Amino acid sequence: MSDSSLSTSNTPTEQSSLTEWLDYMQQIHVSAIDMGLSRVLPVAEALGVVQSAKDDAYVFTVAGTNGKGSTTAVIAQMCQAAGYKIALYQSPHLSxxxxxxxxxxxxxxxxxxxxxxxxVEDARLQCALTLSFFEMTTLAALLIFAEADCDVWVLEVGLGGRLDVVNIIDPDMAVITNIAIDHVDWLGDNVEDIGREKAGILRDGITLVYGATAMPASVQQAIDTHQATCYQAGQDFDYREVDPDVWQYSNAAVTMQLPRPALSLTNTANALSAVLASPLNIDKKAIEQALQTVKLAGRFDCRETHNRHWLFDVAHNEQGVEFLLAQLLPLWQQHLAKKNSSEQVTSKSASIKMLFSMLGDKDVNKVVQRLTEAGLPISDWFIAEIDYPRAASTEQLQSILASYVDSAQIHEFKRLSEATDAIINDSQAQDLIVVCGSFHTIGEALAALADDDLS
Structure with a gap:
């Protein structure tokens, strides 16, 4: 702990801008990620957020490797449609x-x-502790929810579960979407260690919705230790696609035909299972209304802008890419069919162009391998380095891509905004532009497109 971290001389005031506060909070702790609850708990208790959630709100906590954002969005939308006042915390942001x-x-x-x-800063200084950016901002979110007297809190875990700051709040309902290898420096390099961390959100006697068919033994052990009730995908609930507009959800108690949402059906089924297992009063009408309106930027996010068809998806690991591909292949066929009917376009004249960048501490090779071996007609890759400290360099991206595609298909740029402009200029109206690899990739591309709209 440095003396400067507890100094008040550089602390922003309530007259300072949001940007000044965010910049300040990124500088006051020795590391961006510092897992553990020993520093954050005294500050949380001083603020009263732990007791407020326990006394006044029903809490859903969602952990998992992929799909947390979509799952929390669907839970929140269903509860809101039923008339509850909803607090929703997600991370990271896109824009x-x-x-x-x-x-x-x-x-x-x-x-x-x-x-x-x-x-939060006042409480931190009174406790004579340093907090990371994520700890500071998460505590602020929890304080806002407590002061707003929200009925339901829907909280997305940032990293892992057991030692994540979100875990200072005892959930009434836990969801683990899935478990795969990611964040190995902090969570471990195998599913048993990772599962143990994510199952750290469990409490004695609560309900867990587990959203995958394969469960690590470490998660089952945590369920047994806490004597938790578990509803697992494929065993206790399931879903099937009926047609492009309708899907069917079923568990031991109900079977429902529902409108298809804009988000993943796997994540939607997990969210619906959590809502149905809760004591909240949420009827089918509210569920249907929520599914017709729920959306989340950057999650299989289809848009038309600059006279181009775009798909934005934050897939940044192997499992996330598998999820993307399962939806992308049918979308491409639908795209071709739609274009054929109006423009006489064939698969020979339309192609997929990739706008791609990742963080350097992710398994870039695995992601590229899956994208290139999926059988998609990707004609070109536009790459650039994300404006972020952990970004993979353009040279690293190029080197990996060159192992899988012809170098003539790879177009390198210094900034992602330049790559975004170039992909517009080098594509046709019938092409599909796919943007993926990181939250930061999506955020920078969307910012570049917004800037173009203003220019």
């Missing part, structure tokens, strides 16, 4: 920080965030 903290679907204001940051 602006406020995306992380929502009440009834609306991002909270800069002023609300700044007020909470100021209170």
């Amino acid at each position: 602006i920080f406020n995306e992380r903290v929502r009440i009834n679907g609306e991002m909270v204001s800069d002023e609300t965030l700044i007020d909470a940051f100021s209170k």
Whole structure:
């Protein structure tokens, strides 16, 4: 702990901007990721957020390797449609920080965030502790939810589960979407270690929705230790696609035909299972309304802009890419069929163009391997380095891609904004542009497109 981290001389004030507060909080701790609850708990208790959640709200906590954002979005939308006041916490954000903290679907204001940051900073200094950026901002979100007196809190775990700051709040309902190899430096390099960390969100006697058919022994051990009730995908609930607009969900108690949402059916089924297993009063009408309106930027996010067809997806590991490909292959066929009917376009004249970048501590090789071996007509790859400390370099991306595709298909740029402009200029209206690899890739591409709209 450095003296400067506990100094008040450089602390922003309530008159400071949100950007000034965010910059400050990124500088006051020795590392960006510092897992453990020993530092954050005294500050949380000083703020009263732990007791507030325990006394006043029903809490869903969602952990897992992939699909947390979609799952939390669906849970929140269903509860809101049923008339509850909903607090939703997600991370990271794509465009602006406020995306992380929502009440009834609306991002909270800069002023609300700044007020909470100021209170968290005061409590931190009183406790003479340093906190990471994620710890500070998560505490602020929890404080906002407590002060807003929300009925339901839907909380997305940032990293792992057991030692993540979100885990200071005892959940009433736990969801683990799936478990795969990711964040090996912090969670371990095998599914048993990772499963043990994610199952750390369990509490005695609560319900767990486990959203995958394969369960590590470490998760089952945690279920047994806590005497938790578990509903597992493929055993206790399942779903099937009926047609492009309808899907069917079933568990031991109900079978429902429902409108197809814009998000993954796997994550939607997990979310619905959690909602149905809760004591909340949420009827089929509210569920249907939620499924017709729920959306989440960057999750199989189809858009048309700049006279181009775009698909944005934050897939950044092997499992995430498998998820993307399972939906992308049918989408490509639908895209061709739609274009054929109106423009006489064939698969020979339309192609997929990839706008791609990743973080350097991810398994870039595995992701590229799966994308290149999936049988998709990817004609070109546009790559650039993300503006982020852990970004993979353009040279690293190029070297890996060159092992799988012809070098003539790889187009390198210094900035992602330049790659975004280039892919527009080098594509046709009938092509599909896929943007993937990281939350940061999606965020920078969307910012570049927004800037182009303003210019």
